[in-house]
Amino acid sequence: xxxxxxxxxxxxxxxxxxxxxxxxxxxxxxxxxxxxxxxxxxxxxxxxxxxxxxxxxxxxxxxxxxxxxxxxxxxxxxxxxxxxxxxxxxxxxxxxxxxxxxxxxxxxxxxxxxxxxxxxxxxxxxxxxxxxxxxxxxxxxxxxxxxxxxxxxxxxxxxxxxxxxxxxxxxxxxxxxxxxxxxxxxxxxxxxxxxxxxxxxxxxxxxxxxxxxxxxxxxxxxxxxxxxxxxxxxxxxxxxxxxxxxxxxxxxxxxxxxxxxxxxxxxxxxxxxxxxxxxxxxxxxxxxxxxxxxxxxxxxxxxx
Numbered sequence: 631x632x633x634x635x636x637x638x639x640x641x642x643x644x645x646x647x648x649x650x651x652x653x654x655x656x657x658x659x660x661x662x663x664x665x666x667x668x669x670x671x672x673x674x675x676x677x678x679x680x681x682x683x684x685x686x687x688x689x690x691x692x693x694x695x696x697x698x699x700x701x702x703x704x705x706x707x708x709x710x711x712x713x714x715x716x717x718x719x720x721x722x723x724x725x726x727x728x729x730x731x732x733x734x735x736x737x738x739x740x741x742x743x744x745x746x747x748x749x750x751x752x753x754x755x756x757x758x759x760x761x762x763x764x765x766x767x768x769x770x771x772x773x774x775x776x777x778x779x780x781x782x783x784x785x786x787x788x789x790x791x792x793x794x795x796x797x798x799x800x801x802x803x804x805x806x807x808x809x810x811x812x813x814x815x816x817x818x819x820x821x822x823x824x825x826x827x828x829x830x831x832x833x834x835x836x837x838x839x840x841x842x843x844x845x846x847x848x849x850x851x852x853x854x855x856x857x858x859x860x861x862x863x864x865x866x867x868x869x870x871x872x873x874x875x876x877x878x879x880x881x882x883x884x885x886x887x888x889x890x891x892x893x894x895x896x897x898x899x900x901x902x903x904x905x906x907x908x909x910x911x912x913x914x915x916x917x918x919x920x921x922x923x924x925x926x927x928x929x930x931x932x933x934x
Contacts, residue, residue, distance in 0.1 A: 634703070640670065640678065645768050667679065677689050677691065678692035720909075720911040721910070724753045729775075730853070740919055770903075772901040773900060773901075775791065775896045776895055785901045788927075789897070790927065794889070795869050795889075798863075798864045808888060818847075818848055819869075820851075820861055836891045877934070
């Protein structure tokens with residue numbers, strides 16, 4: 631085995647978190663993965679992983695080998711792409727991350743179109759409830775909502791997106807229509823637990839006015855599909871991205887609540903490494919997404 635192949639093997643193993651998961655991804659038996667790891671550690675003369683039957687933890691030497699190995703593999707990939715003219719012909723493995731709901735509805739169909747056009751690209755789409763990290767998790771392109779504060783990455787805005795307050799006509803008929811953010815305190819609200827947001831608190835803005843309201847939330851969930859289903863059953867007022875509720879607003883099953891009040895930006899971005907020479911597969915995929923969402927970036931978007 632050469633050093634580059636060993637690095638690629640170890641990066642896959644470290645990302646998989648345990649030997650059996652790595653074996654499945656590599657198409658090997660768990661015993662074969664264990665033997666190859668032992669041979670690598672023997673060649674280097676250090677232990678890279680402290681492992682049990684269920685999980686493996688990196689040693690200090692393992693963390694160093696992983697970090698530098700990723701960097702060297704990226705450099706090798708970039709060199710080969712440049713020498714082989716890879717910028718013109720997308721090829722190789724492309725790892726994409728998106729949230730569950732948006733990923734199912736919009737990114738999965740985009741991936742299907744992309745691989746039909748670029749048969750030499752293999753795509754792994756990972757849907758998660760929290761965004762993965764580009765470098766740490768070996769992701770090529772992440773789909774994220776809102777601002778992208780990390781200067782170490784590059785982002786392209788794919789489409790504008792607002793978070794809207796919505797409820798069924800039946801709910802509003804029974805409980806009344808709130809006329810201010812403060813009036814939300816007298817309503818039943820459906821809250822989605824997302825990352826580090828303060829539970830049960832909605833922040834809204836209208837011109838120079840800003841309001842943070844602690845809303846009563848008899849039901850909450852970390853799944854947007856569940857929250858939308860509850861809203862459609864008339865359980866309360868929901869704050870949800872425009873892409874998710876637009877079809878129901880058009881059909882009349884939901885109505886906008888306090889439409890003049892806006893939530894913080896939730897624009898949709900493709901995020902990818904800030905490298906001078908990106909591989910053809912990343913460039914092509916981001917361009918594909920940008921073209922697919924272009925109709926929503928007009929001066930007056932008609933919604934989803």
